[in-house]
Amino acid sequence: MSAIVDAEHGGSSAGPPQAGPHPLGGSTNVFVGxxxxxxxxxxxxxxxxxxxxxxxxxxxxxxxxxxxxxxxxVFLNLFIxxxxxxxxxxxxxxxxLAGGIDLSVGSVIxxxxxxxxxxxxxxxxxxxxxxxxxxxMGTSFGAFMGFLIERFRLQPFIVxxxxxxxxxxxxxxxxxxxxxxxxxxxxxxxxxRIPVWSSAEETASISVGALIAIAVLLAAIFIAHCTAFGRAxxxxxxxxxxxxxxxxxxxxxxxxxYTLSGFCSALAGVVFTFYMLSGYxxxxxxxxxxxxxxxxxxxxxxTGGVGYVFGTLFGVLMLGIIQTLISFDGTLSxxxxxxxxxxxxxxxxxxxxxxxxxxGKPS
Amino acid sequence: MLxxxxxxxxxxxxxxxxxxxxxxxxxxxxNADFLHIEWRGGHLYGSLIDILNRAAPLMLVSLGMTLVxxxxxxxxxxxxxxxxxxxxxxWMIGGALVVVDGxxxxxxxxxxxxxxxxxxxxxxLCGLWNGMxxxxxxxxxxxxxxILMVAGRGIAQLITNGQIITIYYGPYFFLGSGYLLGLxxxxxxxxAVFIALYLAITRSALGLFIQSVGINPEASRVxxxxxxxxxxxxxxxxxxxxxxxxxxxxxxxxxxxGNNAGQLIExxxxxxxxxxxxxxTGGRFSLVGxxxGALIIQTLxxxxxxxxxxxxxxxVVKAVVVFAVMLMQSAEFRDSIRALVHKPARGEVRA
Numbered sequence: 001m002s003a004i005v006d007a008e009h010g011g012s013s014a015g016p017p018q019a020g021p022h023p024l025g026g027s028t029n030v031f032v033g034x035x036x037x038x039x040x041x042x043x044x045x046x047x048x049x050x051x052x053x054x055x056x057x058x059x060x061x062x063x064x065x066x067x068x069x070x071x072x073x074v075f076l077n078l079f080i081x082x083x084x085x086x087x088x089x090x091x092x093x094x095x096x097l098a099g100g101i102d103l104s105v106g107s108v109i110x111x112x113x114x115x116x117x118x119x120x121x122x123x124x125x126x127x128x129x130x131x132x133x134x135x136x137m138g139t140s141f142g143a144f145m146g147f148l149i150e151r152f153r154l155q156p157f158i159v160x161x162x163x164x165x166x167x168x169x170x171x172x173x174x175x176x177x178x179x180x181x182x183x184x185x186x187x188x189x190x191x192x193r194i195p196v197w198s199s200a201e202e203t204a205s206i207s208v209g210a211l212i213a214i215a216v217l218l219a220a221i222f223i224a225h226c227t228a229f230g231r232a233x234x235x236x237x238x239x240x241x242x243x244x245x246x247x248x249x250x251x252x253x254x255x256x257x258y259t260l261s262g263f264c265s266a267l268a269g270v271v272f273t274f275y276m277l278s279g280y281x282x283x284x285x286x287x288x289x290x291x292x293x294x295x296x297x298x299x300x301x302x303t304g305g306v307g308y309v310f311g312t313l314f315g316v317l318m319l320g321i322i323q324t325l326i327s328f329d330g331t332l333s334x335x336x337x338x339x340x341x342x343x344x345x346x347x348x349x350x351x352x353x354x355x356x357x358x359x360g361k362p363s
Numbered sequence: 364m365l366x367x368x369x370x371x372x373x374x375x376x377x378x379x380x381x382x383x384x385x386x387x388x389x390x391x392x393x394n395a396d397f398l399h400i401e402w403r404g405g406h407l408y409g410s411l412i413d414i415l416n417r418a419a420p421l422m423l424v425s426l427g428m429t430l431v432x433x434x435x436x437x438x439x440x441x442x443x444x445x446x447x448x449x450x451x452x453x454w455m456i457g458g459a460l461v462v463v464d465g466x467x468x469x470x471x472x473x474x475x476x477x478x479x480x481x482x483x484x485x486x487x488l489c490g491l492w493n494g495m496x497x498x499x500x501x502x503x504x505x506x507x508x509x510i511l512m513v514a515g516r517g518i519a520q521l522i523t524n525g526q527i528i529t530i531y532y533g534p535y536f537f538l539g540s541g542y543l544l545g546l547x548x549x550x551x552x553x554x555a556v557f558i559a560l561y562l563a564i565t566r567s568a569l570g571l572f573i574q575s576v577g578i579n580p581e582a583s584r585v586x587x588x589x590x591x592x593x594x595x596x597x598x599x600x601x602x603x604x605x606x607x608x609x610x611x612x613x614x615x616x617x618x619x620x621g622n623n624a625g626q627l628i629e630x631x632x633x634x635x636x637x638x639x640x641x642x643x644t645g646g647r648f649s650l651v652g653x654x655x656g657a658l659i660i661q662t663l664x665x666x667x668x669x670x671x672x673x674x675x676x677x678x679v680v681k682a683v684v685v686f687a688v689m690l691m692q693s694a695e696f697r698d699s700i701r702a703l704v705h706k707p708a709r710g711e712v713r714a
Contacts, residue, residue, distance in 0.1 A: 148690075152690060153694070157437070161630060162685035162686050165681050166679060168678050173673075173675060293509075302503055334525075335521055337517070338514055339517035349507070
């Protein structure tokens with residue numbers, strides 16, 4: 001039952017909240033400014049709406065309390081500084097939607113930076129050969145884990161954990177130290193800024209990495225909501241058994257999401273290489289936690305089957321804006337970021353439980 | 364004779380023990396002094412003793428993790444809890460150099476027993492929090508503990524104020540690097556926890572309850588077992604174990620680092636439990652197996668160092684071990700191997 005409904009949900013767009021009661025009954029009233037105008041928000045959008053509202057609230061608070069916060073460049077910096085996280089979290093969204101988890105993403109990023117740096121700097125390869133190669137590497141790594149999970153009925157948590165060990169270990173096999181990249185192609189791409197906004201007093205620009213992230217995001221929204229694969233992902237996450245009975249290609253879908261996540265991690269690794277201009281085995285330590293947190297805060301249910309790629313973007317932006325707020329404040333120490341993210345994670349998980357309970361969906 | 368051998372091989376601890384013995388043999392083959400233990404400086408001294416002492420925190424965490432995994436759960440916050448306990452103990456003990464009557468002595472901020480109790484109590488509270496989220500709120504264990512895993516290191520850094528606290532108070536070092544009756548003191552702590560737990564599990568129905576909760580929580584609830592209380596209990600116990608491990612670690616390195624204390628110990632502990640033959644799907648568990656699993660990991664690390672292989676390869680080796688163990692545990696994998704081996708004989712199609 002839930003799989004069918006969720007599969008249908010997958011077909012709808014991730015646009016703004018739509019009015020109208022939910023087919024499952026029970027809708028929530030949310031007051032949105034302007035006096036007593038009441039929008040009836042479909043319950044499945046409530047986590048998404050909550051995330052976006054909270055993001056806007058934090059942006060507003062930041063603008064009120066800190067001078068210079070309300071600037072296009074500050075907003076765009078969220079994309080520039082979190083480009084790799086957006087890409088990783090998009091891949092993670094598909095995995096979680098399908099009811100799995102991928103802990104290897106951070107170390108795949110590290111491995112990508114390491115292989116790129118090593119091949120470009122130490123072996124004199126052309127970046128145009130290296131980048132496709134590392135993308136292929138990450139993709140096949142993901143596919144391999146997906147294969148193990150699907151074929152041998154192994155737990156995603158453990159398989160991707162082993163994958164995490166493996167990828168980090170391989171980094172250290174290449175080099176223990178950080179390798180700086182001085183290749184001109186990388187430096188040019190790293191420093192390139194594409195202006196998106198210019199007025200008399202200020203110009204705002206965006207990096208290549210951020211553009212890639214936005215492209216990935218748009219592509220992912222298309223894949224999730226307009227393709228057979230996307231619908232299958234939602235169906236498998238809702239109930240693998242029902243998906244199987246419906247004749248959906250469950251096996252291909254499960255392997256597919258891990259492959260996609262591997263590809264996204266590798267691409268995030270490429271963007272990370274542009275961002276850091278170095279390869280290092282300790283890059284992106286703990287990034288998998290940030291990615292999972294972003295997905296959860298973005299409103300995706302960890303039990304699978306419910307959620308939006310678009311929400312994940314706001315999950316990442318939320319993590320970004322917390323960091324920005326803390327750095328603007330200046331008196332708060334960096335570790336508050338982790339505590340606040342943990343607290344947010346808690347609130348959103350709790351919210352999810354409440355909705356799951358209301359929908360009567362067992363988990 | 365052969366019969367007894369095959370029976371012994373069927374024992375669930377056979378593989379972990381064989382792995383450990385093999386690893387020890389490899390170590391002994393490459394390092395002649397490996398098995399040598401001598402009396403030096405008033406205590407036993409040797410590679411084996413060193414392995415035991417270093418494995419102590421992991422053994423403790425693995426004990427707690429075994430119970431959590433037996434209830435179908437998982438606790439990935441233990442590393443963060445280790446950091447919190449270490450940070451709290453280090454902060455409470457501190458140790459300032461004070462000159463009393465012309466003698467330089469280190470004094471603590473709080474009495475040491477109080478600091479130890481507080482650290483373990485806070486760690487148990489962390490576990491209790493995890494348990495409440497899992498049992499009461501109904502979150503998936505991995506997510507419930509993820510929250511503390513993310514926030515925990517932040518809290519630990521909050522306690523240490525972002526610094527690495529160095530401990531100067533002498534008596535505290537006894538925990539992690541002192542010797543009692545010639546053996547590392549940490550071993551006595553591990554032994555005490557293990558024996559207490561083992562008795563509780565074998566002499567009361569607790570072990571049975573934990574197993575039944577892991578096999579089928581709903582059925583055990585219907586059968587009158589307080590599944591929720593048991594789940595909360597095992598998480599709290601796991602937290603307390605991580606807390607004691609945190610004390611041992613910080614005492615051994617004489618400092619507390621909110622960022623790096625107990626880094627990746629959750630993964631090692633899960634690996635130890637898996638190596639020890641406890642299935643991640645819950646149900647049957649083996650405390651002895653987890654102990655052996657922890658020793659395997661520590662011996663493996665030792666072997667990698669002593670063989671002169673770059674220590675970084677450690678992670679790759681661990682990954683290969685995890686993959687191998689996982690595949691061995693997978694019924695599908697065993698079936699397909701069996702099908703490969705017996706292909707001509709069977710001749711039937713696999714479902």
